Amino acid sequence: MNLWQPPRIRRNALAIWHRNVLVWRRLLGPAIVLNFGEPTLYLLGLGYGLGFFIGEMDDMPYLSFLASGIVASSAMTTASFEGMYSVFTRMVTQRTYEAIMATPTDIDDILAGEMIWCATKSVISATAILIVALFLGVVQGWQAILVIPVVFLIGLCFAGPAMIMSAFATNYDFFNYYFVLVVTPMFLLSGVFYPIDTLPAIMQGFVQFLPLTHAVALTRPLVTGIPLTQALLHLGVLLAYATVSYYLAVVLVRKRLLV
């Protein structure tokens, strides 16, 4: 079999998603505490606390600015965690994939299912934030509901690179590189905490290549009701990252497991 052969996804991918839903449901309590607790603390602490000194940013209350950015960044961190720690656990530590690969469900399906699951978790966490934001009066209008499909796409876009990391990893510590070198810089540079047009010109060009920049550019208008521009470009970038990273993850996991 050619490792670079284009993946074919079948319905079996949903079995992987289903598996993860069942496991997640068992740990519902702690998951809910995490999903609601963390954004509440962030939004209250930073949004009100820091917002008291900042006042307005980009013509909106700092709380709104922050909340509409954190929706996107939490989708990123959620999908990244799931695509690394959980995928690695199932692929290597628990050898769940080995058992699954003896069935008609193969690597193409497994990774597609994992990716859909990562995106599902992103949606769960972003929805929690949106609910908290709604209570804090940040959400402006019904268009905010469109954040949910957008967040699903953001989840897919970050799940792929995370699974690529899992395909390379020999242990959990390996993921520190990705968090320190990729996730955290993106978190700080992509317009979650301050507008990107305050960055030096050269950096402004650079952050256009980061998917989180485009994710925030979609979630901020949708949540706060400001005009949404260049939506197709932003969606296209996220979709491109999702597709290319899925393909590369499939090739690398094939290389690792089909030996």
Added chain:
Amino acid sequence: MTGDISYAAGRMIKNKSPNIATTPETESHLAAPIITAHELRKHYGDYIAVDGIDFTIPRGKCFGFLGPNGAGKTTTLRMILGITPLSSGRLSVFDLAVSEHGRDIRAHTGTVPQADNLDPDFTIVENLRMYARYFGLPLNAQLEQRIDTLLEFAALSERRNARTDTLSGGMQRRLTIARALINDPDLIILDEPTTGLDPQARHVIWSRLNELREQGKTLLLTTHYMEEAERLCDELMIMDHGRILDQGSPAELIRRHVEPEVIELRGCDMATIDTIRSNIHDCRVEHLGNSLYCYTHDSAPQLEYLRNEHGLTFMHRPSGLEDVFLKLTGRELRD
């Protein structure tokens, strides 16, 4: 106690080949091999795991790959499942080429891996239910009925809601075998099914595997336990260093390679060994550790000599597969 476990799922899977054991028109299929390998080769860099082997595996029998560690048994099984790409050669299962039809082949195959890889996040019954999903089987009453039958077959009905990490090694293995049967496979592949189990647990596994064979399933297993190979396998292939050394029924292999009787002497020092070697005739003598083996067609003269030598402990027995195995694969230690 088990009934016919192929019954429930026989209707569950559409377009499934008819049950081989019970349908008369498939009689001719019995002759057609279920697996055919030609010049099958697998290498990792310079290391050759499987070295251009040819074999056919008949339907409806228990076929064994016997060989020391590193013989290429597991690699061959993985190639049959389509999860290890071939370096070269041809390999077909159910008349389908593994390189293109891995998914179709696995749909009709059950696999028991060397190390149990049950899903630790689920209970026994959830493990079976989830595994059925990976085969694309619908979660319905028929599946539940099948799961009940399989749990009974594996003697795990009482523990159906237990988590897998609370099970003993024998129970985990039985569950893995039940899991391999969830799709009512035509071919069941078992990689060292009883390694690491205690004698009681092994006997239970053996009786279950025999039941499956009687139902007409094709079993393909690897082992390095001679007793297991002798008890279960209709036909064996002895492998070493990626090559096939010989193939045949256990009785044929014994007849072909070793003299019918063996006298085994244990706990001998070098001096005793030398004395015995010079006094014993008309037999092939092998020496392993502080044991001496005399292979012969007529043991009477040697036995007479040994009985008159005081202080020797010896055992006279018919030759077995272990003698064949050691003769073909040598006696040096494998790691």
